[in-house]
Amino acid sequence: MRNYLFSLGKNAKKASIENVSSVKKNQVLKDYIFLIKDNHSKIILENKKDLKNANKNKLKNNLIKRLLLDNKKLLQITNSIKTIISFKDPVDQTLKKWKRPNGLKIEKKTVPIGVISVIYESRPNVTSDVAALCFKSGNPVILKGGSEAYYSNKILTNLFKKALQKNKINSNYVQFIESKNRKTVDFLLTKMINYIDVVIPRGGRGLVKKVQELSRIPVIGHLEGICHTYIDDQADLTMSKKITLNAKLRNTAICGATETILIHKKILKKFCDPILSNLEKNGCKIIGDKNINKFYNGKIKIAKESDWSTEYLGPTVSVKSVKNIDEAINHINKYGTMHTDAIITKNNKSAKKFLKQVKSSISMHNTSTQFADGGEFGFGGEVGISTNTLPPRGPVGLDQLVSYKYQVTSNGRIRK
Numbered sequence: 001m002r003n004y005l006f007s008l009g010k011n012a013k014k015a016s017i018e019n020v021s022s023v024k025k026n027q028v029l030k031d032y033i034f035l036i037k038d039n040h041s042k043i044i045l046e047n048k049k050d051l052k053n054a055n056k057n058k059l060k061n062n063l064i065k066r067l068l069l070d071n072k073k074l075l076q077i078t079n080s081i082k083t084i085i086s087f088k089d090p091v092d093q094t095l096k097k098w099k100r101p102n103g104l105k106i107e108k109k110t111v112p113i114g115v116i117s118v119i120y121e122s123r124p125n126v127t128s129d130v131a132a133l134c135f136k137s138g139n140p141v142i143l144k145g146g147s148e149a150y151y152s153n154k155i156l157t158n159l160f161k162k163a164l165q166k167n168k169i170n171s172n173y174v175q176f177i178e179s180k181n182r183k184t185v186d187f188l189l190t191k192m193i194n195y196i197d198v199v200i201p202r203g204g205r206g207l208v209k210k211v212q213e214l215s216r217i218p219v220i221g222h223l224e225g226i227c228h229t230y231i232d233d234q235a236d237l238t239m240s241k242k243i244t245l246n247a248k249l250r251n252t253a254i255c256g257a258t259e260t261i262l263i264h265k266k267i268l269k270k271f272c273d274p275i276l277s278n279l280e281k282n283g284c285k286i287i288g289d290k291n292i293n294k295f296y297n298g299k300i301k302i303a304k305e306s307d308w309s310t311e312y313l314g315p316t317v318s319v320k321s322v323k324n325i326d327e328a329i330n331h332i333n334k335y336g337t338m339h340t341d342a343i344i345t346k347n348n349k350s351a352k353k354f355l356k357q358v359k360s361s362i363s364m365h366n367t368s369t370q371f372a373d374g375g376e377f378g379f380g381g382e383v384g385i386s387t388n389t390l391p392p393r394g395p396v397g398l399d400q401l402v403s404y405k406y407q408v409t410s411n412g413r414i415r416k
Contacts, residue, residue: 001179001183001184001187002187002191004179005177005179005184005187005188005191005192006192006195008142008172008177008195009115009142009192009194009195009196011172011175012115012140012141012142012172012175012195012196013115013140013195014170014172015140015170015172015173016112016115016138016139016140018169018170020138020169020173022089024167024169025089025135025136026085026136027167028135028163028164028166028167028169029081029084029085029132029136029163030085031162031163031166031167032081032128032131032132032159032160032163033078033081033082035159035162035163036074036077036078036128036156036159037078039155039159040074042155043069043074043152043155043156044069044070046151046152046154046155047067047068047069047124047151047152049151050067050124050148050149050150050151050152051064051067051068053148054067054148057148059148062253063121063122063148066122067122067123067124067148067149067152069124069125069152073125076125077125077128077129080125080128080129080132080375080381081128081132081380083378083380083381084132084133084136084380084381084398086380087136087380087398087399089136090110090136090137090398090399090401090402091110091111091112091137091138091402092109092110092111093109093110094107094108094109095108095109095110095404096108102413102415103410103411103413104408104409104410104413105409105410106406106407106408107406107407107408108404108405108406109404109405109406109407110402110403110404111138111402111404111405112137112138112139112401112402113137113139113197113198113401113402113403114139114196114197114198115139115140115141115142115195115196115198116134116139116140116141116142116196116198116199116200116383116401117141117142117143117144117188117192117198117199117200117217118130118134118141118142118143118144118199118200118202118383118384119144119185119188119199119200119201119202119203119207119211120143120144120146120201120202120203121145121146121149121202121203121204121207122146122148122149122203123149123202124145124149124152124153124156126145126202127143127145127149127152127153127156127157127176128156129381129382129383130143130383131143131156131157131160131174132160132381133380133381133382133383133397133398133401134173134174134383134401135160135164135173135174136398137398137401137402138402139401140172140173140174140175141173141174141175142175142176142177142188142196143157143174143175143176143177144176144177144185144188145176146203147180150180153176154176154178157174157175157176158176161174185210185211186214189211189214189215189216189217190214190215190216192217193216193217196217197217197218198217198218198219198220199211199217199218199219199220200220200221200383200384200396201219201221201384202221202383202384205223205224205311208221208222208223209223220383220384220386220388220396221384221385221386221387221388222255222337222338222339222384222385222387222388223337223387224255224311224337224339225254225255225256225259225311225337225339225340225372225385226259226260226309226310226311226335226336226337227247227255227256227257227258227259227260227336227339227340227341227342227369227372228258228259228260228261228262228328228332228336228341228369229243229244229247229248229258229260229261229262229341229342229343229344230261230262230263230264230322230325230328230332230341230342230343230344230354231261231262231263231264231271231275231344232264232325232328232343232344232345232347233264233266233267234345234346234347234350235264235267235271235344235345235346236344236346237270237271237274237275239344239366240271240275240344241274241275241278243342243344243366243367243368244258244261244275244278244279244344245278245279245282246368246370247368247369248261248279248284248315248317249279249282249283249284249315250368250370251370252312252313252314252315253313253314254370254373255339255372255385256339256340256369256370256371256372256373256385257313257369257370258317258342258368258369258370259310259311259312259317259318260307260308260318260319260320260335261275261317261318261319261320262319262320262321262322262328262332263275263292263319263320263321263322264321264322264323264325264328265291265321265322265323268291268292268294268295268321269295272292272295272296273295273296273297273298276288276292276298276300276319277296277297277298279317280298280299283315284315284316284317285299285301285315285316285317286298286299286300286301286319287300287301287302287303287307287317287318287319288300288301288302288303288318288319288320289302289303289319289320289321290302291321292319292320292321303318303319303320308320308331308335309335311337325343325350325353325354328343328354329353329354329357329358332358333357333358333359336358336359336360337387338359338360338361338387338389339361339372339385339387340360340361340362340363340364340369340372341358341360341362341363341364341369342363342364342365342367342368342369343355343363343364343365343366344365344366345365345366351365351366360387361385361386361388361393361394362394362395372385372394372395373385373395374395374396374397377394377395377397379395379397379398379399380397380398381397382395382396382397383396383397383401384396
């Protein structure tokens, strides 16, 4: 295992030195689309092997759903790659340039981050998304997918390698860890600091927590998505009903799903019943504080302190009344995870205050938190979402996968 992983690291480092033109990058991605279409039935066949194993191992239904590759999913994959092709190459862009009185000419230019390793679960589309995004941004990638998607991930990686080989580009730009040994992740995180520049975990809380605690390599990611929707005293009721239903129940398993709804106490009488009954009749369990309990006529469980810091990832929501916008912001900054938080209000002054003062990497106004996604932001996909205070923050797409350097020139200046 040790020699195998070190060889992947060395291969990736060699690939990182090679300079690939924007034209070549796009040609590789076009060829990758062609190969996916040309090998459509083979991909489905490999995916069926994974699905068969998943059913045999009694994997949860939501994980099997994420694992499935069908015509619709493969079309989404190729459309995502097409979008990435359409974007400008983020490498070697001049961000700023200036001259100094001391005679120095300084340019701030974008450069790739280096070797990236992505550790992920279930979704095989992550393989193609990440490979395309990392390659176009000039970052060799080492992929470690979950064993449940082994065959799907392997064929999608091999097809990318074929596209690289066809264009006479180092095929080690994209590498897949074929070992199913669970200790590979531990080794990668603790022993490969000389080969990997950044680790990005994508998956459940257990995986992300392990990566963050164990890794000696810098990590881009988020542990939990405790997202909030705050309904202000100047919110529109119809809009509030529509947004909260979507923010909570469209897909309860994603990190951008709202887990806590905050309602201004002035509107409890008018808003509480319509909003919460709309959620309950669509299968959502309501956990509320004592004030919410007074105004809601449906089925409700009284909230405990721990409910404000729970990511349910299912059809359950905690609901709290707040006396004003400041209390809402303070609650979010205390219990939230700096992922995505929204305000519903007709008052632009309140909206601006909320958008500015919540510490989230994504703050929203009159919008469902379920839009917290690189694809929805127009990034053509994402390698993940980061709640780190340091950049990149929010969805990490093509433009976030570069760093920068300063290039300084003069005509022989020396410092006095």
